[in-house]
Amino acid sequence: MSVFLVLGSVISLQFGAAFASQLFGQIGAPGATALRLGIAALMLAVVARPKIRQETIVLGLTLAGMNGTFYLALDRIPLGVAVTIEFLGPLGLAAVLSRRPRDFVWVGLALVGIVVLGVREYTGAHLDLIGVALALFAAAFWACYVLAGRKVATAGLGIGGLAGASLIAAALTLPYGLSAAGATLFEPRILLLGTLVALLASAIPYALEIKALRTLEASTFGVVLALEPAAAALAGALLLGQHLSVISLGGMALVITAGVGAALRRAPAPRGTPARRDADLVLPVPQ
Template identity: 40%
Template sequence: MTSPTRPTTGAIWMVLASIASVQVGAAVAKNLFGVVPPVTMAWLRLAAAAVALLLLSAFARVRTRRDARRHQELSAAPLSARSWPAGLAYAACLVGMNVSIYEAFARLPLGLAVTLEFLGPLGLAVLGSRRALDVMWALLALAGVALLGFTPTGLDPLGVFFAILAGALWAGYIVTAARAGRTWPGMDALTLACTIGAVVLAVPALHQGGAEIWRADVLLAGAGVGLLSSVIPHSLEMAALKSIPPRVFGILMSIEPAAAALAALVLLGERLSPTDLVAMGCVIVASIGATRSA
């Protein structure tokens, strides 16, 4: 049996595959912003993820019913009174985070948007610590953000706002996911969140998307983004966390900005200036340092 304190090579590769999947999905989504707006793309992602997760959930329940004893055990443990508030808070953060980061992607290079978004979980890690060293990591991250102000092409202020908002919602997502995970079994909380997002965003998404939303390539890309950015990475992360310590998981996740920049370079042709790369490096190093310290 694998020790939970010694990460396996397989678990590490699962996390890396999860990161790659998310960023490839982000690049595919951004490539369609000229056809449909970010809100519509976020809706397609959540709707596709909701359908996939509901099908997986139904399949799991069918298998569970084959074992009558196991079925009785599950039936004897209904959701508690705290389940719905925790699940709804988790859904609000997840949906808001998706819409905000897509609005940022539409206005900023992918790598820089993810770098700014990363300030959310980094800030959460620093706030949860009382070590003086973590103040240094926070200052390093802020120095990186300050460097972005010197980027040659300048940054869209609204894009910066949406990226930082996505980061704040990401921090909220981390907190609410822990609470929802204690009261919702399996991936039910994620299924609930994606379903709520698909319902809530349907009207604005359909209104803004117009007739273009029903194009075959748009629907296919939306389904792909839902799988790449939600279903596949969440499944891989859940499997990896069974044999990898949260600290190591956090350190691996710190390479997200670099992965986003690489995906944008390969799939979208987005190039970052040396200043942008240094700023991104500051945030990545600060994230790794804060995670190791925690």
């Protein structure tokens, strides 16, 4: 059951990103970022009292950077490609923290997949290099988010810490979003779609993952999380008409394989040994 909860979180997150990209033509990527983070912050503030600490400030900075650069990338390259490139962030971090040679092999395999993706995109044309660069920045912010989020988790700040960080991220992105979208940001139809994005990309994934991680081992969580590029490709094809080429799907498969291999890098714990929990190894991944 827990695996299906995480799978539901992955699918919800990527469909939320697909809906967010539909806002770009009306309020731009900065407006969509500000709207999603702002509504999500309000939702979390209702659930838990926001806590502002040094750790939450750092987490808020990484949330703003990760979401801002990712949405800007989505405005230039297909959803499945953007998520695949962004996945290099946590994958590379896992290899660096592990320092095992075989973990660098997985990162190398993922890099090969990214190179394959760079050859052709779904239309057969070359990928937008600025979009690729923005996705790489998002990958770096994702790795920073994992480290910052771990600090918040181990400090015992919980959902209140996440709520505080989300408020900071919303405050950082709102001025840029307003400058790009203006009063359009507050039109009822735009607010309704923004609420849908916040639900699919924040509220639902967080709730499902928190429930799943109570019983799910970190390695299993990582395997399911590695399916994010595939879920993104599915959402892009169904909602945005972004049909990837066979070459791009092959590159994506290499990155997914690398993610699964990295997640399974630890040997199973002996019987009777408690499983390590999410505060130590994995965290929900907002995009």
